[in-house]
Each structure stands twice: as structure tokens, then as C-alpha cells.
Amino acid sequence: MGSRSRSAASHSSVAPLRRRASSLLLRGLAYAGAAVTVLTLGSLVVFVLVNGVPHLTPSLFSGEYTAQNVSLVPALAGSLLMAGAALLLAVPVGVGAAVYLVEYARRGSRFVAFVRVTAETLQGIPSIIYGLFGMLLFVSALGWGLSLASGACTLALMVLPVIMRTAEEALLAVPDAYRQGGFGLGAGRLRTVARCVLPSAAPGILAGVVLALGRCLGEVAALLFTAGTVAQIPDFGGSGALGLLDSCRTLAVHLYVLVGEGLHLDEAYATAVVLLALVAGLNALASAAAKKMRKGSAL
Numbered sequence: 001m002g003s004r005s006r007s008a009a010s011h012s013s014v015a016p017l018r019r020r021a022s023s024l025l026l027r028g029l030a031y032a033g034a035a036v037t038v039l040t041l042g043s044l045v046v047f048v049l050v051n052g053v054p055h056l057t058p059s060l061f062s063g064e065y066t067a068q069n070v071s072l073v074p075a076l077a078g079s080l081l082m083a084g085a086a087l088l089l090a091v092p093v094g095v096g097a098a099v100y101l102v103e104y105a106r107r108g109s110r111f112v113a114f115v116r117v118t119a120e121t122l123q124g125i126p127s128i129i130y131g132l133f134g135m136l137l138f139v140s141a142l143g144w145g146l147s148l149a150s151g152a153c154t155l156a157l158m159v160l161p162v163i164m165r166t167a168e169e170a171l172l173a174v175p176d177a178y179r180q181g182g183f184g185l186g187a188g189r190l191r192t193v194a195r196c197v198l199p200s201a202a203p204g205i206l207a208g209v210v211l212a213l214g215r216c217l218g219e220v221a222a223l224l225f226t227a228g229t230v231a232q233i234p235d236f237g238g239s240g241a242l243g244l245l246d247s248c249r250t251l252a253v254h255l256y257v258l259v260g261e262g263l264h265l266d267e268a269y270a271t272a273v274v275l276l277a278l279v280a281g282l283n284a285l286a287s288a289a290a291k292k293m294r295k296g297s298a299l
Contacts, residue, residue: 074232098168099167150226155222179196
């Protein structure tokens with residue numbers, strides 16, 4: 001009996017030590033992973049800034065692209081137009097699909113599970129596959145050619161699963177008490193969703209839109225097959241369906257072309273600085289908007 005009690009006492013004293021050691025190990029691994037991530041990101045940003053900032057010359061911001069100045073202004077305008085058009089197409093469809101799956105479809109149904117699996121599968125498809133699909137459908141079958149419309153529709157198909165899944169998770173995170181409160185006050189389902197559910201899920205939905213925006217701004221492979229590489233601002237004052245059928249390039253494509261040519265590496269680093277600043281600025285604006293939405297929903 002005495003030996004059994006001593007072994008039980010020793011086991012009970014060793015177990016907390018093992019749990020504490022495993023907890024410290026996991027915490028150390030988490031800190032190490034975070035440090036590696038921060039150092040990698042910081043090194044990349046510093047490298048781009050050091051090599052690109054000295055080459056931000058006035059000629060790089062000329063209104064027209066030439067072989068001498070390789071201006072990035074047409075690419076900057078193309079990036080904003082391409083991302084804006086893609087989000088204009090994808091956000092209403094993605095958010096609407098998420099609202100249907102969460103608020104109207106029967107929870108736990110096979111249809112909802114099928115749509116979720118399909119969306120998650122589409123997120124993992126390489127962008128070049130989307131580019132080939134967009135080239136076959138928009139460029140060739142519909143006859144739009146290498147244009148802003150072809151590139152925007154292809155990007156909308158790419159980011160649609162991301163927007164839909166993040167919006168769905170944001171809607172699922174809203175407590176059912178909000179819905180029950182709306183129904184208890186006599187509001188219908190549509191009014192409850194619009195006035196109670198969507199405002200509470202808006203920050204999460206906005207986070208998905210920011211992720212989609214980052215993918216739109218950084219995409220290259222799909223746009224090479226659908227939008228082309230012409231360094232021009234689409235002519236919305238002329239023919240060509242208000243410039244939607246004009247070919248253009250984004251900042252990421254512009255950077256890819258400059259590096260591929262190998263003749264303007266300094267300008268390529270400067271373009272990377274502008275692209276980095278654009279993404280950071282848009283993310284900052286989105287974060288500020290999300291904070292205002294959270295404050296508004298809390299009030």
C-alpha cells in the first residue's frame with residue numbers, strides 16, 4: 001500500500017510538470033513562428049524600400065508611357081479600374097450568396113455543404129487556370145479580346161469564393177438573438193437581415209473584401225491571358241464600350257514586364273514601392289472603416 005501511494009503521489013506531481021513543459025514549448029514555437037514571419041515581412045519591405053525609393057523619379061509618373069520613362073501611371077490607373085470593376089461584380093454576388101446560404105437555406109442541408117466544399121475547392125485553383133478559362137470564354141468565345149472587361153470578369157470569378165466564404169463566416173458569427181429580436185419586433189426576414197444581421201457582420205465582410213482586393217492588385221498570370229500588357233489608360237471617352245474593351249496593364253503586370261525585359265530594373269523596384277504603398281494605404285482605409293462599423297454596431 002505504501003509503495004502504491006508513493007507512486008501515485010509521484011505521478012500526480014509529474015503530470016503538472018509535463019503539462020507546463022508542453023505549454024512552454026508550444027508558446028515558444030508560437031513566438032518563434034511569429035518572429036520569423038515578422039522578420040521575413042520586415043526584410044522584404046526594407047529590401048523593396050531601399051532599392052526602390054531612390055528611383056522614384058518624376059519621369060516615372062509621367063502621363064504617358066514611353067520606352068524612355070516607362071511611366072507607371074497607366075498601370076496605376078489600370079490597377080484601380082481593374083480591381084474596382086472586379087469587386088463591383090464579385091461583392092454583390094458573393095455577399096448575396098452568403099446571405100442566402102446562412103439566412104434562407106435550411107441549415108445543415110446537403111446543398112449548403114456542397115456549395116461550401118465547391119467554394120473552398122475554387123479557392124485553391126491556381127490563377128493561371130482562371131486565366132486560361134477567361135481567355136477561352138471572355139477573350140475568344142464572347143469576342144471581348146484582351147481588355148479591361150475580360151480581366152475584370154476573370155478576377156471577379158477568382159475572388160468570388162473568398163468573398164462568399166468570409167461573408168458566410170461573418171454572418172454565422174452573428175448571434176441568433178439578433179435575429180430573434182428582429183422577429184420579435186414584428187420585422188420580416190429581409191428587414192431583419194438588412195437592419196440587424198448585416199450591420200453586425202459588416203466588419204467581417206469587409207475583411208473578405210480586403211483579401212479579395214489584395215489578390216486583385218497582386219494578380220499577374222490571369223491578366224496576361226485576359227487583359228494584355230498594353231501600357232495605356234482605357235479611353236472611356238471614345239468608342240470600345242466606354243473603354244471596357246481596351247487592353248491595359250496593372251502595376252503587378254507592369255512590374256512583371258519590366259523585370260522580364262531586364263532593361264529597367266531600377267524602375268521595377270520603384271514600381272514595387274508604389275504597389276506596396278497602394279496595398280498598405282487601401283488596407284489602412286479598410287481597417288479604419290471596419291473600426292467605424294464596429295463602433296456604430298456597438299452603439
